[in-house]
Amino acid sequence: GQNIDQPTEMTATEGAIVQINCTYQTSGFNGLFWYQQHAGEAPTFLSYNVLDGLEEKGRFSSFLSRSKGYSYLLLKELQMKDSASYLCAVTSGGGNKLTFGTGTQLKVEL
Amino acid sequence: DTEVTQTPKHLVMGMTNKKSLKCEQHMGHRAMYWYKQKAKKPPELMFVYSYEKLSINESVPSRFSPECPNSSLLNLHLHALQPEDSALYLCASSQDPGLGADTQYFGPGTRLTVL
Numbered sequence: 001g002q003n004i005d006q007p008t009e010m011t012a013t014e015g016a017i018v019q020i021n022c023t024y025q026t027s028g029f030n031g032l033f034w035y036q037q038h039a040g041e042a043p044t045f046l047s048y049n050v051l052d053g054l055e056e057k058g059r060f061s062s063f064l065s066r067s068k069g070y071s072y073l074l075l076k077e078l079q080m081k082d083s084a085s086y087l088c089a090v091t092s093g094g095g096n097k098l099t100f101g102t103g104t105q106l107k108v109e110l
Numbered sequence: 111d112t113e114v115t116q117t118p119k120h121l122v123m124g125m126t127n128k129k130s131l132k133c134e135q136h137m138g139h140r141a142m143y144w145y146k147q148k149a150k151k152p153p154e155l156m157f158v159y160s161y162e163k164l165s166i167n168e169s170v171p172s173r174f175s176p177e178c179p180n181s182s183l184l185n186l187h188l189h190a191l192q193p194e195d196s197a198l199y200l201c202a203s204s205q206d207p208g209l210g211a212d213t214q215y216f217g218p219g220t221r222l223t224v225l
Contacts, residue, residue: 031211042200042216043153050211087152095166096141096204096212100152 002026004101006088011107012078020073020104022088030091033098034062034073037085046086047073075106083108113137114217116201122223125191131220133184133201141207142184143214144176145200153200159184160207191224198222 003025012018024032031050035043047055049064049071061074075082088101114135123129133142141160145153158166159178173195175187184201198219204212 033211033213035216040198040221042218045213045215048211048213089152091211095158095160096207096209096214097155097158097166098143098214099155103152 002090002092002099004088004090004099006086006101006104008102009105009107011109012075014078014080014108014110016078017074017076018078018106020075020086020088020106022071022073022101024069024071024088024090024101026069026090026092026099028093029066030093030096032062032064032071033089033091034060034071035087035089035100037087037103039085043087078108080108080110082106114201114203114215116199116217116220118220119218120221120223122225123188123191124225125193127191128187128189130188131186131199131201131222133186133203133217134182135203135215135217136182137203137205137215138181139203139205139215140181141204141212141214142178143202143204144184144186145202145216147198147200147219149197157186158207165207188222191222193224196222196224 033048034046037043047062085103144156147153177185201217202214
């Protein structure tokens with residue numbers, strides 16, 4: 001089976017930087033994905049990592065350590081619209097089966 | 111363009127009704143997926159279609175019946191549902207199901223209420 005852990009909630013200030021951590025245990029790891037989901041809307045793809053290291057996409061960066069089963073999503077220059085749930089998800093084995101963590105609800109405050 | 115469309119946006123049905131959810135993508139993707147998402151929970155995979163063939167069924171009850179008429183369309187036929195089946199049903203697609211880490215793009219979902 002798979003186990004994916006993320007903090008349930010986080011609060012940060014507008015303009016600041018926040019790091020959302022994700023740890024996972026899985027066999028046959030293929031890749032790790034980050035999605036953003038606003039309430040009542042579909043998940044939106046943010047970033048993915050297959051190999052160890054940092055992937056940067058504008059204000060968002062994602063890091064992966066396969067040996068440690070660890071990833072983080074870094075959000076810079078936070079904006080109010082970044083208030084959302086951030087989902088860590090892993091694909092493993094065949095079939096591109098995506099398994100999600102429980103999500104981290106981020107609240108950005110003034 | 112990474113657009114996946116779903117219809118209807120909202121659906122209310124009784125436990126004896128038969129209805130269908132529809133999903134469409136025109137990105138040339140060869141894998142399509144159905145997920146179910148309950149409130150404050152992450153999406154849960156239901157079915158995967160790879161090159162128009164059902165490749166994964168996550169032990170979903172038979173009252174949910176998927177269909178992939180062609181590479182752009184995915185349907186989910188609903189029959190004799192239970193109130194606990196009320197949820198957001200999400201469709202997703204990805205380019206190449208042979209890739210182990212292939213990005214999935216989600217549609218806006220159908221909000222289903224079973225009375």
